[in-house]
Amino acid sequence: MDEVFYELATHAVHTGQVRTQEGENSEALFLTSSYVFANAAEAAARFSGAQAGNIYSRFTNPTVRIFEQRLAAMEGGERCVATGSGMAAILCTCLGLLKTGDHLVASRSLFGTTVVLLGQLLGKFGISTDFVDLTDLAAWQAAMRPNTRFLFLETPSNPLTQMADIQALADLAHAHGCLLVVDNCFCTPALQRPLQLGADIVIHSATKYLDGQGRCLGGAVVGGQAQLNDIFGIVRTAGPTMSPFNAWVFLKGLETLTIRMKAHCESALRLAQWLETQDAVEQVYYPGLPSHPQYELAQRQQTAAGGLLSFRVSGGQAAAWRLIDNTRLFSITANLGDTKTTITHPATTTHGRLTPEQRTQADISDGLVRISVGLEDYRDIQADLQRALATV
Numbered sequence: 001m002d003e004v005f006y007e008l009a010t011h012a013v014h015t016g017q018v019r020t021q022e023g024e025n026s027e028a029l030f031l032t033s034s035y036v037f038a039n040a041a042e043a044a045a046r047f048s049g050a051q052a053g054n055i056y057s058r059f060t061n062p063t064v065r066i067f068e069q070r071l072a073a074m075e076g077g078e079r080c081v082a083t084g085s086g087m088a089a090i091l092c093t094c095l096g097l098l099k100t101g102d103h104l105v106a107s108r109s110l111f112g113t114t115v116v117l118l119g120q121l122l123g124k125f126g127i128s129t130d131f132v133d134l135t136d137l138a139a140w141q142a143a144m145r146p147n148t149r150f151l152f153l154e155t156p157s158n159p160l161t162q163m164a165d166i167q168a169l170a171d172l173a174h175a176h177g178c179l180l181v182v183d184n185c186f187c188t189p190a191l192q193r194p195l196q197l198g199a200d201i202v203i204h205s206a207t208k209y210l211d212g213q214g215r216c217l218g219g220a221v222v223g224g225q226a227q228l229n230d231i232f233g234i235v236r237t238a239g240p241t242m243s244p245f246n247a248w249v250f251l252k253g254l255e256t257l258t259i260r261m262k263a264h265c266e267s268a269l270r271l272a273q274w275l276e277t278q279d280a281v282e283q284v285y286y287p288g289l290p291s292h293p294q295y296e297l298a299q300r301q302q303t304a305a306g307g308l309l310s311f312r313v314s315g316g317q318a319a320a321w322r323l324i325d326n327t328r329l330f331s332i333t334a335n336l337g338d339t340k341t342t343i344t345h346p347a348t349t350t351h352g353r354l355t356p357e358q359r360t361q362a363d364i365s366d367g368l369v370r371i372s373v374g375l376e377d378y379r380d381i382q383a384d385l386q387r388a389l390a391t392v
Contacts, residue, residue, distance in 0.1 A: 016069030059236035077222035082242035086205025089219030096231035100126035107134040109157035112351035150179040159370040163294035170198025190261040208337030264307030317366035329384040336372035
């Protein structure tokens with residue numbers, strides 16, 4: 001397809017598909033571990049890279065390739081590399097771009113497991129990480145070193161929906177000869193396209209909104225050809241590969257991404273506005289509210305504010321747990337981006353592996369509750385939460 005002429009929703013349905021001789025309308029699912037060559041010469045040519053074609057499904061599979069091409073087109077990247085999970089995407093990016101003695105700067109406002117990966121596991125291999133305030137550009141500048149290789153952030157962040165100015169951080173990174181890596185799984189390309197704002201690499205947990213129905217695990221890295229070649233080398237060799245079946249499921253998810261995100265955003269905004277009026281709620285964190293510190297940035301950088309919000313209730317952990325336990329419609333789970341509304345207590349789940357000091361620095365209090373607003377009727381979502389709030 002000539003991608004120049006297609007908008008995001010059209011890419012989400014069509015890009016990458018190559019029909020087999022059977023003429024299927026839905027993308028084919030290729031469940032095979034290996035591929036047969038016409039002769040030994042063809043096998044040698046494919047393995048050497050002299051001839052394009054499938055070799056082994058750890059690193060060449062037609063269904064996975066369609067997913068990669070489609071997501072790359074949607075993000076505006078040159079290439080996409082799919083992985084077995086979102087954390088695998090982050091790990092492969094680090095292993096592909098960093099070596100012993102390198103340094104990176106990351107936001108404190110990250111998914112807890114990402115903090116553990118960057119701050120602890122990479123340290124075992126002589127790679128150091130400094131964590132800074134996501135919204136403080138001067139702090140990012142002060143943390144730069146001669147051996148800094150890239151900056152890493154989520155925007156909006158998990159779970160407080162803090163936002164960073166992607167263009168400003170891209171300019172800072174490039175001025176120091178570094179890359180900017182942005183985790184975009186909360187917005188997806190339907191709401192935000194970091195590469196257009198100057199970022200070099202985009203990370204996704206496809207498990208979240210790209211699938212949208214909580215069915216399977218997957219991750220992806222999108223960016224320029226040069227960087228993605230190094231990252232693909234890690235995936236090919238180490239094998240944290242996306243399965244063909246999961247890629248096929250994600251393709252079905254991408255087809256409805258734009259309309260799902262619109263519905264998530266509409267209900268999340270209404271819920272956030274309503275929560276601000278509730279006596280038991282001390283503070284609501286949602287980029288679509290004028291009370292959000294980065295509201296103007298959100299209006300400029302995103303097409304909508306997203307489906308994720310959090311709020312703080314008085315009474316600490318006991319009150320937060322009581323509220324969560326008294327919901328009936330919501331799923332008590334740490335996942336997000338589902339058709340079902342999910343609710344969780346970040347301090348003891350998604351960020352439970354952080355030290356108390358790290359949680360304090362990230363402003364993750366014991367009374368904080370996170371909601372990923374699903375696709376149920378908004379009136380039912382609000383009514384369920386209203387009943388639960390009455391117990392706080």
